[in-house]
Amino acid sequence: MALPNVNPTTTPSWKKLQSHFEAVKDVHMKDLFANDADRADKMTIKWDDFYVDFSKNRITEETLGYLLELADDVKLKEAIQSQFSGEIINKTEGRAVLHAALRAPESATFNVEGQNVMPEVYKAKQKIEGFANEVINGERKGYTGKVFTDVVNIGIGGSDLGPAMVVDSLQYYKNHLTTHFVSNVDGDHVNEVIKKLDPETTLFVVVSKTFTTQETLSNANTIKSWFLKSANETAIAKHFVAVSTNLESVKNFGIDENNIFPMWDWVGGRFSLWSAVGLTISLAVGYNNFASLLDGANKMDNHFKNEDFKNNIPVVLALISIWYNNFFKAESEAVIPYSQYLNQFATYLQQGIMESNGKSIDRNGNPVNYETGTLIWGEPGTNSQHAFFQLIHQGTKLIPADFIGFTKSLHGNQDHQDKLISNFLAQTEALLNGKTEAEVVAEGTKEDIVPFKVFKGNKPTNTIFINKLSPESLGKLIAMYEHKIFVQGIIWNIYSYDQFGVELGKQLASKILQEFNNSAVNEHDSSTHNLLNYYRKMS
Numbered sequence: 001m002a003l004p005n006v007n008p009t010t011t012p013s014w015k016k017l018q019s020h021f022e023a024v025k026d027v028h029m030k031d032l033f034a035n036d037a038d039r040a041d042k043m044t045i046k047w048d049d050f051y052v053d054f055s056k057n058r059i060t061e062e063t064l065g066y067l068l069e070l071a072d073d074v075k076l077k078e079a080i081q082s083q084f085s086g087e088i089i090n091k092t093e094g095r096a097v098l099h100a101a102l103r104a105p106e107s108a109t110f111n112v113e114g115q116n117v118m119p120e121v122y123k124a125k126q127k128i129e130g131f132a133n134e135v136i137n138g139e140r141k142g143y144t145g146k147v148f149t150d151v152v153n154i155g156i157g158g159s160d161l162g163p164a165m166v167v168d169s170l171q172y173y174k175n176h177l178t179t180h181f182v183s184n185v186d187g188d189h190v191n192e193v194i195k196k197l198d199p200e201t202t203l204f205v206v207v208s209k210t211f212t213t214q215e216t217l218s219n220a221n222t223i224k225s226w227f228l229k230s231a232n233e234t235a236i237a238k239h240f241v242a243v244s245t246n247l248e249s250v251k252n253f254g255i256d257e258n259n260i261f262p263m264w265d266w267v268g269g270r271f272s273l274w275s276a277v278g279l280t281i282s283l284a285v286g287y288n289n290f291a292s293l294l295d296g297a298n299k300m301d302n303h304f305k306n307e308d309f310k311n312n313i314p315v316v317l318a319l320i321s322i323w324y325n326n327f328f329k330a331e332s333e334a335v336i337p338y339s340q341y342l343n344q345f346a347t348y349l350q351q352g353i354m355e356s357n358g359k360s361i362d363r364n365g366n367p368v369n370y371e372t373g374t375l376i377w378g379e380p381g382t383n384s385q386h387a388f389f390q391l392i393h394q395g396t397k398l399i400p401a402d403f404i405g406f407t408k409s410l411h412g413n414q415d416h417q418d419k420l421i422s423n424f425l426a427q428t429e430a431l432l433n434g435k436t437e438a439e440v441v442a443e444g445t446k447e448d449i450v451p452f453k454v455f456k457g458n459k460p461t462n463t464i465f466i467n468k469l470s471p472e473s474l475g476k477l478i479a480m481y482e483h484k485i486f487v488q489g490i491i492w493n494i495y496s497y498d499q500f501g502v503e504l505g506k507q508l509a510s511k512i513l514q515e516f517n518n519s520a521v522n523e524h525d526s527s528t529h530n531l532l533n534y535y536r537k538m539s
């Protein structure tokens with residue numbers, strides 16, 4: 001069964017939302033709270049160790065009702081079913097989308113073309129576990145017999161951002177291995193990392209689903225050449241491992257067959273950290289923590305699959321986001337974690353969200369006549385308060401924001417934690433209420449300054465409060481956003497799992513690269529032509 005194929009703007013619920021929007025667009029959330037003492041209770045989902053309060057949004061119960069109708073009108077339930085049953089829902093690439101299988105229990109069944117993939121998933125997990133244990137406990141050694149001290153993940157996009165974000169987020173749980181990530185084709189990146197390494201004690205994990213990615217192969221080759229200045233070819237088998245679907249190319253690169261960890265077509269790059277792409281995670285925090293991350297994601301999968309839409313965290317967050325994107329015409333959303341550990345979280349989400357839903361052709365192959373996709377950005381609080389919050393508070397743009405916080409800090413410094421969480425709560429309160437002219441005047445502000453100090457408020461936020469940052473809760477949080485992406489793709493009637501938009505630039509770059517060494521420069525627009533020649537002259 002193919003994915004349902006419904007233009008959302010033709011549904012009865014969309015029409016209801018349109019006229020409802022006209023009626024409520026200027027309503028202030030302050031009044032919604034004043035008129036309903038139970039608003040926060042009604043608009044909070046408590047699930048496991050998650051407390052998700054979405055009451056500080058410009059929605060009423062009527063809005064939610066219509067949004068939930070929209071989910072039914074676009075046949076979201078059937079779409080979820082199609083995804084989890086292994087159907088080829090990534091139609092443009094002819095693939096199933098089964099990252100959920102990677103975190104399911106061994107007893108589960110996920111069929112791809114009639115074949116249950118779980119046995120191979122668990123075989124790969126065993127290999128990851130065994131390998132990670134041997135490196136961590138020092139059984140596996142480098143070519144001079146020394147134990148490994150450093151691990152370098154070489155990959156880009158989904159083969160870098162997921163592992164890098166998780167390792168950074170879980171640094172509290174880290175072991176003695178020092179981890180590095182090389183991604184950019186900018187040679188200064190790889191050289192800065194190499195500076196810190198000892199070839200005798202460094203393990204290299206080359207991660208590339210396709211094993212054709214220019215950046216990853218260039219970095220892997222540069223590192224291999226550097227390594228071979230100290231070691232001979234036979235040492236590669238001890239120091240280089242790969243994660244890929246392209247076994248032939250990995251072997252041609254010189255990596256030992258036993259050192260190849262599998263990947264599958266039915267796992268998209270940006271959803272792959274749960275597979276062997278997460279090998280560096282297992283090495284950095286140990287396999288048990290990696291397994292807890294997967295368990296957390298599996299719990300969120302079950303919540304998403306089984307919970308009624310009105311109490312379903314990813315579904316509700318997706319619907320609210322559609323409300324802002326398509327009715328208020330908000331262009332971006334901010335994600336503000338009140339945890340320095342989640343420093344890379346927004347960067348990670350950028351690929352997941354924008355590579356998935358940055359599409360303008362619907363599932364019929366026709367251009368959409370409505371907005372899709374969301375610009376995602378963010379930085380941890382409280383730093384971001386001193387950077388871009390001014391614009392969210394008093395600028396002209398509507399920027400819905402997710403505030404993510406943890407009730408307990410990991411190091412247990414209660415003074416800092418209380419200050420952090422007081423800011424976390426204060427910001428969403430300030431964004432909701434703002435500050436009226438009367439309040440500014442009452443503070444004794446000089447008359448001519450009053451307008452500058454007024455905050456309109458009515459700025460929407462979701463508060464996602466989690467007990468503690470742990471591998472399990474992080475797994476839940478990541479999976480929550482993955483499912484939000486899926487729901488939005490279904491509603492927008494687009495294919496979320498291809499990424500053809502990144503191809504054109506790659507093709508042109510390889511053409512231009514050849515031209516650097518050619519006297520004849522092929523046809524370009526005059527700007528590119530001049531820039532290319534300027535570079536040839538100056539470099």
Ligand code: F6P
Pocket residue numbers: 156157158159207208209210211212213216269270355499502
């Ligand atoms: O940016 C395009 C992309 O294909 C991503 O989807 C992917 O995560 C990344 O490149 C890396 O691809 P690979 O793992 O094949 O090297």
